[in-house]
Each structure stands twice: as C-alpha cells, then as structure tokens.
Amino acid sequence: MRKVLLAVLLVASLLIFAKEITITAWTVGPDNPSYYRFDNLKTAAERLNKMFEDAGVDIRVKVEGFFDTTDWSEFKQRVLFGFQSKQKFDILCSGHDDLGAWAKAGYVAQLDDYVKKYWDETYYDIIPSLWESVKYKGKIYAIPQDTEARPFYINKIVLKKLGWTEEDIEALPEKIANGEFTLEDFVNVAEEAVKKGYVQWGLYHRPKKGIDYFQIFTSFGADFYDEDNAKFVFNKEKMYKVYDFFYKITNVWKITPKSMIGTPWGSVHKDVTSGKVLAWMGGTWNWAEWKHDYGKTEEELEKMFLVAPFPKSKFGGRPNTLSHPVVYMIPAHSKHKELAFLLITLATAPELNMRHDVQSGHLPIRWQETVLPEYKKDFIMKEGTKLLPYSGFIPNDANFDLFNTIIFEGIQWAESGKSPDKVVELVASRLKNQLKDKVVIVEK
Amino acid sequence: MKGKGKAWIFLTPMVVLVVMFFAIPVILTIVLSFTNMDYTFKWNFIGLGNFKDIATDFVIPKVLLNTLIYTFTTLALFNVGCALLISLLTTSMPDRWGSFFRTLWMLPRLTPSVVYGILWLWIFDPTEHGLVNFIRAQMGMPPQDWLHQAPMVIIIVANGFIGASMGMLIFTAAIKAIPTDYYRAALIDGASWWMITRKITLPLIKWQLLFVTAYQTLSLLTSFEYILIITNGGPTFRTEVWALYTYHMAFSNYRFGYGAALSVILVILGTVFALLYLKMFKFEDLMQKPKVEVD
Numbered sequence: 001m002r003k004v005l006l007a008v009l010l011v012a013s014l015l016i017f018a019k020e021i022t023i024t025a026w027t028v029g030p031d032n033p034s035y036y037r038f039d040n041l042k043t044a045a046e047r048l049n050k051m052f053e054d055a056g057v058d059i060r061v062k063v064e065g066f067f068d069t070t071d072w073s074e075f076k077q078r079v080l081f082g083f084q085s086k087q088k089f090d091i092l093c094s095g096h097d098d099l100g101a102w103a104k105a106g107y108v109a110q111l112d113d114y115v116k117k118y119w120d121e122t123y124y125d126i127i128p129s130l131w132e133s134v135k136y137k138g139k140i141y142a143i144p145q146d147t148e149a150r151p152f153y154i155n156k157i158v159l160k161k162l163g164w165t166e167e168d169i170e171a172l173p174e175k176i177a178n179g180e181f182t183l184e185d186f187v188n189v190a191e192e193a194v195k196k197g198y199v200q201w202g203l204y205h206r207p208k209k210g211i212d213y214f215q216i217f218t219s220f221g222a223d224f225y226d227e228d229n230a231k232f233v234f235n236k237e238k239m240y241k242v243y244d245f246f247y248k249i250t251n252v253w254k255i256t257p258k259s260m261i262g263t264p265w266g267s268v269h270k271d272v273t274s275g276k277v278l279a280w281m282g283g284t285w286n287w288a289e290w291k292h293d294y295g296k297t298e299e300e301l302e303k304m305f306l307v308a309p310f311p312k313s314k315f316g317g318r319p320n321t322l323s324h325p326v327v328y329m330i331p332a333h334s335k336h337k338e339l340a341f342l343l344i345t346l347a348t349a350p351e352l353n354m355r356h357d358v359q360s361g362h363l364p365i366r367w368q369e370t371v372l373p374e375y376k377k378d379f380i381m382k383e384g385t386k387l388l389p390y391s392g393f394i395p396n397d398a399n400f401d402l403f404n405t406i407i408f409e410g411i412q413w414a415e416s417g418k419s420p421d422k423v424v425e426l427v428a429s430r431l432k433n434q435l436k437d438k439v440v441i442v443e444k
Numbered sequence: 445m446k447g448k449g450k451a452w453i454f455l456t457p458m459v460v461l462v463v464m465f466f467a468i469p470v471i472l473t474i475v476l477s478f479t480n481m482d483y484t485f486k487w488n489f490i491g492l493g494n495f496k497d498i499a500t501d502f503v504i505p506k507v508l509l510n511t512l513i514y515t516f517t518t519l520a521l522f523n524v525g526c527a528l529l530i531s532l533l534t535t536s537m538p539d540r541w542g543s544f545f546r547t548l549w550m551l552p553r554l555t556p557s558v559v560y561g562i563l564w565l566w567i568f569d570p571t572e573h574g575l576v577n578f579i580r581a582q583m584g585m586p587p588q589d590w591l592h593q594a595p596m597v598i599i600i601v602a603n604g605f606i607g608a609s610m611g612m613l614i615f616t617a618a619i620k621a622i623p624t625d626y627y628r629a630a631l632i633d634g635a636s637w638w639m640i641t642r643k644i645t646l647p648l649i650k651w652q653l654l655f656v657t658a659y660q661t662l663s664l665l666t667s668f669e670y671i672l673i674i675t676n677g678g679p680t681f682r683t684e685v686w687a688l689y690t691y692h693m694a695f696s697n698y699r700f701g702y703g704a705a706l707s708v709i710l711v712i713l714g715t716v717f718a719l720l721y722l723k724m725f726k727f728e729d730l731m732q733k734p735k736v737e738v739d
Contacts, residue, residue: 077695084485101698105484259570259589262678267571398483402697412680416592426502433501434697 019058023340025065026082027093028075028326033288036356037093037145037326038067044346061339065089083107083331090340092329093145096133097211099329100396103136108329111140114341122345125366133325133393142327143344146353146362149321149387150212151307152176153272153280161198162189173308177319177390183219183245183311186279190255193278202255204272205281207263209408211324211394212281217242218392221316224403225395226440232403234431235442236424239410241315243423246414261412269294273304281310287380288361298379307383309390323391325365357381363388399438406430470711476704483698494705503681503689511686514600514671515664522604523660524653527611532641534612535619542616549612552605561673564602565591595675595683602670607663611656618649654725661721662714686710 023045027038045063052059068075076098082089083102092108102108115123126144134142159169175181190202206212217224222238225231249256255278257263272280273294280286290296309319328344330337347353350368357364358374363384375381394400410427414420431439480490498504519525530549534542552560567575570589577587591598622645630640646653668688671677677684677692684692687710694703721727 073696080483080698101483257570257589259592262591262675263570264565264573267569267573270573271571402699405697409680412678416680418680429502433497434699 020060020062021336021339022062022064023091023336023343024089025063025091025093026068026075026079026089027065027091028068028072030069030071030075031285031289031360032069033292034146034285034326034356034360034362035067036352036359038063038065040347040352040356041065041091041343043352044343044349047346048343061343063343065091083333086333089331090334090336091344092331093326094329096142096144096325096327097394097396097400099134099141099327100136100400101398102329103139103141103396104398106332108141109332109334109337111143111330111341114338115140115143118341118345122348125350125368126348127365127367129388129391130325130365133323133396134327136396142329143348144365145326145328145348146356146360147323147325147365147388148284148362149323149384149391150215150281150283150310151321151384151387152310153282153286153305153307155199155275155278155304156306157275157304158193158198158278159189162193162196169306173306176308176311179312179319181311182314184314186311187249187253187255190278191253194255199278200271200276201257202253202278203249203281204256204268204277204279205260207261207265207268209405211322211404212283213408213411214394215281215310215320215322216245218320218322219310219317220245220313221318224407225397227395229440230397231437232397232399232431232435232439233442234428234439236428237442237444238316239427240420240424241313243410243414243427244420245313246411247417247420247423250415251417256415258415258417261415273301275304283361284363284380284384285361288359302379307380307387309387318390320390320392321387323388323393325393326362399435402434403431403439406434473704473707476701477708479701479704481700481704485700490701494702497702498705498709503684506681507684507686507689510596510682510684511665513596514603514683514685515661518600518604518607518664519657519660521600523607523611523664524657526604526608527656528615528653530608530612531615531619532645535616536637546612546616549605550609553609557669558673560606561602561670564598564670564674568598591675592679595679599671599674599683602674603664603667606670607660611660614652614656615649618652619645622648650725651730654721654727654730657725658718658721661717665710665714665717686713 023041025038025041027041029035029037042063045061049060051057052061068078072095076094079092079094079098083105099108103110123143127147130144130147131140133147134140134144154172156169159172172181187202193199194202214224217239220238220241222235222242224233226233250258250260269286269290271277272282273290273296287301290301291298309321312319328347330340330344334340348366350366350372353365354369354372354374356362357369358378358381361380361384363381364370364375369375370385394404397403406427409430410423413423413426418426428441432441476487477494478489478491479487480493481487530545534545555563568590569575569577570587570591572578572581572587574587576590580587626644626648627640630644635643666687668685668691671683671685671688672691675683677688686706690703690706690710693699693706
C-alpha cells in the first residue's frame with residue numbers, strides 16, 4: 001500500500017511539476033480528408049509524452065494550432081503575415097513549392113543538421129526523389145509529409161459504350177504510358193463520345209489556377225524552368241501548341257465547357273462522378289474526396305475509372321504526371337525548433353503516415369509504408385504509385401506563383417476564344433513586364 | 445485655461461486617431477509605391493519603377509475601362525437611380541406599404557457578404573447544379589453559362605442590389621423631411637406627380653444626391669469583395685476592376701510595392717471624381733451661409 005501511494009505521489013508530482021511546452025502547428029488540406037496532417041502531430045506528441053513519462057523527464061508537449069480547409073491562397077496569405085508579425089507557430093505544413101520563397105526570405109529554418117541527426121532512425125527510409133522537392137539551393141528546408149500523383153481518370157463505362165473491349169480498356173494505361181496512345185487520340189475519342197451523346201463533355205480540368213496545367217506543358221515538351229540559371233523559360237513555339245490545345249478543347253473540338261474555369265469545385269466533382277464527363281485531370285486525393293464528400297463507394301469508383309498518366313502529344317513531350325508533395329517546415333523564428341523537429345520525425349512514422357495516405361488518397365513517402373497491409377489493399381494508392389516514375393515537380397523558385405498566375409491568365413484567354421498566337425504574345429509581354437530578367441523568352 | 449487650450453485638449457484624441465489610422469497609412473502607401481517590396485517585406489526603393497511598369501502593363505487600359513463601366517453603371521442604375529426611384533415611389537404610397545418595400549430592399553445588405561456572394565455563384569453555376577440552370581433543366585432547356593456570357597452584368601446587379609439600400613434610406617429620410625405645405629400647394633395648383641418630383645422634391649434633396657453620388661462613387665471605386673467572390677475578376681480580366689487588380693497584385697502575387705502604386709493612382713482617381721461632383725452639383729451654392737444669423 002505504501003508503494004502504491006508512493007507511485008501515485010510520484011506521478012502526481014510529475015504532473016504538477018512537469019513543464020508543459022506548447023508547439024503550435026499550422027496545417028492545411030485544403031481537402032477535408034487530409035486532417036491527419038494535423039492529427040498525426042498530436043499523436044506524435046502523445047507518443048513523446050509517454051516516452052518522457054517513462055524516462056522520468058519533467059516535460060510535456062502539447063500541440064495546438066489548426067487544420068485549414070479553406071483555400072491554398074488564403075492559407076499562404078495567413079502564413080506570410082504570420083512570418084512577418086512573428087506569430088507563434090513552430091510547425092508549418094504547406095506545398096513544397098512555397099519553400100523557395102520562404103527560404104529565400106529567411107522565414108523557414110534550414111534542416112540539414114536535424115535530418116542528419118535522425119537519419120538512421122527515420123530519414124534513410126524516405127523515397128529518395130522526394131528530397132529534391134524539399135531543397136532550396138541544395139539545402140533541406142522541409143520534411144516530406146506526403147506525395148501524390150495526378151492521374152488521368154478515364155470513364156471506363158463510356159469507353160465500353162463506344163465499343164471498347166475489356167482488353168482494350170485494360171491495355172489503355174500501358175498504351176498511354178509508352179506513348180502509343182496520344183493526347184490527340186484521346187481528343188478523337190472524346191469528340192466521338194460527346195457526339196454520340198454518351199457524355200456531356202469529353203475533358204474536365206481544374207477550374208482554378210493551380211499546377212495541374214503544367215502536365216499539359218510536359219505533354220507538349222514545353223520546358224518552363226532553367227534549373228542551372230534559376231530562370232523561367234517561355235518558349236513561344238512550344239507554348240503556342242499548348243495554348244492552341246486549350247483554345248481548341250473549348251472552341252473547336254468543344255470537349256471542355258468554356259465555363260470550365262470558374263465552375264465551382266463541387267459542381268465539377270458531381271459531374272465527373274455522375275458520368276457526365278469522359279476524362280478528368282485530377283489527383284489521387286480526389287478518390288478519397290469522392291468517397292467522403294460525394295457518396296461514392298470504392299467498388300463504384302473502380303468500376304467507373306481507369307487511371308493513367310497524362311498522355312503525350314504527337315507533337316513531342318512525354319506522358320507524365322505531377323507530384324506536389326506537402327511538407328512540414330519549421331519557422332526560423334520558432335523558439336522550439338528541436339522539439340518541433342522531433343515531433344515531425346515521430347509523425348513521420350510509417351503507420352501514422354499510412355493512415356493519412358489511406359484517409360486522404362495520398363501516396364507513401366517511405367519505403368516501409370509500401371509493405372504495410374493497408375497499402376496492398378488500397379486501389380488508388382497502388383495505381384497512383386505506379387504513376388510515380390512519370391512524375392515531376394514544379395520548381396522551388398521564389399517567383400513560381402507569379403509565373404503560374406500569368407501562364408494561367410493565358411489559359412483563360414485561350415479557352416475564352418482568343419487566338420493562340422495572340423495569347424502567346426500577350427503572355428510573353430506580361431511575363432517580361434512582371435518578372436523582368438527572371439524569365440527568358442525563347443522566340444523559336 | 446484659455447479657449448484654444450481647451451480646444452486642443454478636446455481635439456487631441458481624435459487628431460491622434462486620425463493621424464494613426466488615416467494619415468500614417470496614406471503616407472506609408474505613398475512611400476511603399478516607390479519600392480519593390482515583395483514577400484520579403486524589404487523596402488528597396490526603385491523610384492518611379494512601379495509607375496513605369498503600370499504605364500507599360502497592357503492589362504491596365506482594360507482594368508480602367510472595367511472600373512469606369514462597373515462604377516458608373518452601378519451608380520446610375522442602382523446606387524443612385526434605383527435608390528431614388530424606390531424612395532420616390534415608397535414615399536408616395538401609404539407608409540405601411542412603403543416600409544414593407546424598403547425592408548425588402550434592405551435584405552441583401554443584411555446578408556453577410558461572403559454568403560451573399562456564394563449565393564450568386566450558386567444561382568448562376570454554369571452546370572445543372574446551379575439554381576437557374578436547374579430550373580432550366582426541369583423545363584428541358586440546356587444549361588447556360590451566365591457568368592461567362594455576361595459577367596459584368598452579373599456583378600453590377602449583385603452589387604447594385606446591395607448598394608441601392610443606402611441611397612434609398614438617405615433619400616427617403618430627405619423626402620420625408622420636406623415640409624408637406626409645398627406638396628399641398630402644388631396639388632392645389634394642379635401639379636402632376638412628375639411635376640412635383642421635378643420641381644419640388646429633386647431640388648430639395650440635391651444635397652443628399654451629391655452626398656450619395658460622391659460617397660457611392662468612392663465606395664464603388666474601392667469595393668471589390670463581391671467581384672472577388674463571384675468572378676475573381678474573370679473570365680480573362682473581363683470584370684477585373686482597379687481595386688481588385690490592386691488586391692491581386694499585392695496579396696496574390698505579393699508585389700506590395702506595385703499594389704501600393706496602383707492604390708495611389710486609385711486615390712488620385714477618386715479625388716478627381718469627388719472634385720468633379722463638387723463642381724457639377726455647385727457645392728459652393730449648397731454651402732451658402734444661412735441668411736438669418738443666430739447668436
């Protein structure tokens with residue numbers, strides 16, 4: 001009895017005298033099912049507290065903060081002003097493409113030494129290509145949280161109506177991947193499906209600014225960044241073909257609605273999942289969204305869609321997909337960098353990361369995750385991982401967002417009916433006006 | 445304490461507030477417009493660089509034209525025109541009915557702006573999931589893309605429904621303050637409703653007309669929240685107005701210096717319009733000293 005009392009007293013004294021450190025994490029979806037980006041940090045804190053308790057260390061860690069589901073741009077605005085006003089936050093979760101600007105401005109801490117410290121326990125196991133996405137000028141500024149692929153979802157039910165056999169349908173992803181089935185071939189199929197009234201539209205793409213469009217640039221072989229000189233490239237000849245494609249899908253072939261850009265996200269997903277569209281340029285996470293927010297079952301989705309890389313054009317380029325790893329960063333002004341990094345490391349445990357992947361439709365960042373049973377039975381994770389060899393990243397350049405904005409303006413012009421050669425001239429002029437010597441305009 | 449000392453004691457708190465929240469931000473914006481401040485928040489002075497960029501930015505003429513169309517069409521049709529019409533009509537009918545119609549017009553203003561904007565988006569959603577296209581689909585008609593076909597009309601109407609209520613309140617109060625003797629005399633002389641409106645009501649609410657016109661012009665020049673939500677300036681700059689372009693440059697592209705330069709030009713534009721109104725409405729005459737001096 002005396003021993004029990006002593007133990008209780010000891011625990012009570014630990015609880016009373018333990019120093020509590022609050023780590024504030026600002027995390028983002030914006031898709032609803034990605035909430036484990038925040039919750040995994042809380043679980044990591046629970047695990048750490050257990051270790052502290054077992055080791056008799058009088059420190060407790062509490063994770064506070066938020067998981068933002070509004071919009072990327074609003075979240076980034078909040079973060080930027082948070083940096084500037086030195087608001088208290090110790091962990092930040094955002095797209096890898098933000099770290100170029102934020103590292104250059106000195107807002108986020110360099111993490112090479114921390115990574116080295118925990119290399120043998122955790123980081124040796126990260127899929128190597130992901131390290132490239134978290135570097136700025138050769139230094140590590142973030143830890144990958146997840147990755148993804150942007151599959152080209154094609155409606156199998158519509159292909160069957162068009163007379164495709166099971167074998168033809170099954171062979172299509174492979175044909176796209178090896179370049180046998182091109183973007184122009186797809187356009188022919190889409191036109192046929194629309195003409196025969198099997199679908200309202202042949203192709204849907206995202207309705208807002210974003211990085212997905214860069215897949216089409218790669219399909220046409222239009223490189224947009226010079227890594228060696230850290231400058232953007234706008235090749236007029238290649239980009240003419242890209243803008244010509246956008247012009248034709250809405251104005252000539254009419255396989256995409258002119259109102260595509262600006263259509264609410266909810267309406268886009270309803271149309272895609274209700275079979276009104278032949279193909280959707282989406283992401284692996286859409287699979288999770290369709291199940292959680294649009295009432296679709298795994299079986300229904302597997303029956304409806306095949307998953308492939310985005311096709312290459314017959315004019316050049318390659319079949320591709322695009323990854324956009326979401327990463328954890330540590331603000332340079334955080335007073336608890338060591339502890340914040342430890343939490344990130346614990347949150348990178350394979351089983352925690354896997355539950356995020358399963359829940360949100362993202363892909364593994366560690367090899368160990370690929371041997372877990374959840375991975376083996378998840379359709380989109382398996383199919384999405386197959387696309388990773390075709391994957392690329394957007395550059396971690398401080399001015400990427402501005403470049404992207406102007407390129408997107410061109411897409412809007414082309415889709416609304418402005419001639420592609422005029423669009424190329426307008427975009428080139430605007431890029432020069434806004435980005436000055438950070439962009440190289442290639443005439444031919 | 446002498447008169448001037450007392451005056452300063454009473455004035456100081458307000459002067460401090462005005463300096464802090466009006467004068468300093470204006471000065472900072474002007475200074476900022478001569479820098480290329482970006483997401484690093486560094487004050488790198490570049491002289492007139494931003495203004496030169498604005499002069500060569502080919503989107504600017506389109507943005508300026510949009511701003512003028514948006515501001516003066518909304519002003520003429522709704523914020524002054526519709527407001528005046530509602531006030532004239534609702535003050536000409538029994539008060540119970542007048543109040544009812546005025547309350548109806550107040551409803552949009554009582555709706556939170558984000559909710560109001562999203563409602564418009566839903567109404568004109570280009571797919572069959574939008575209200576208008578859903579109704580059309582029930583009648584066997586194909587969906588229409590209103591936001592792409594007539595985006596400027598939609599943002600003018602969306603803003604106008606909200607903007608009309610302020611003028612309506614001010615004009616109604618002004619009309620009700622006109623002594624009824626004038627109207628009785630006119631009616632005895634056999635004047636029609638139109639004649640009474642033109643010869644009595646409108647001249648006597650000229651001050652309020654000036655105020656609403658000037659205030660709403662400045663308000664429309666700087667307002668963009670509904671445009672941001674409904675069209676975000678698109679498609680392809682067709683509804684991009686000056687204030688929204690400033691917002692996009694400063695807070696989407698993080699070119700704070702460039703955004704500040706655009707703001708400075710907007711302030712100059714607003715000032716020019718305000719001065720023009722003072723001239724048009726003969727402000728000096730409106731401000732005539734009272735003929736009877738009161739001690």
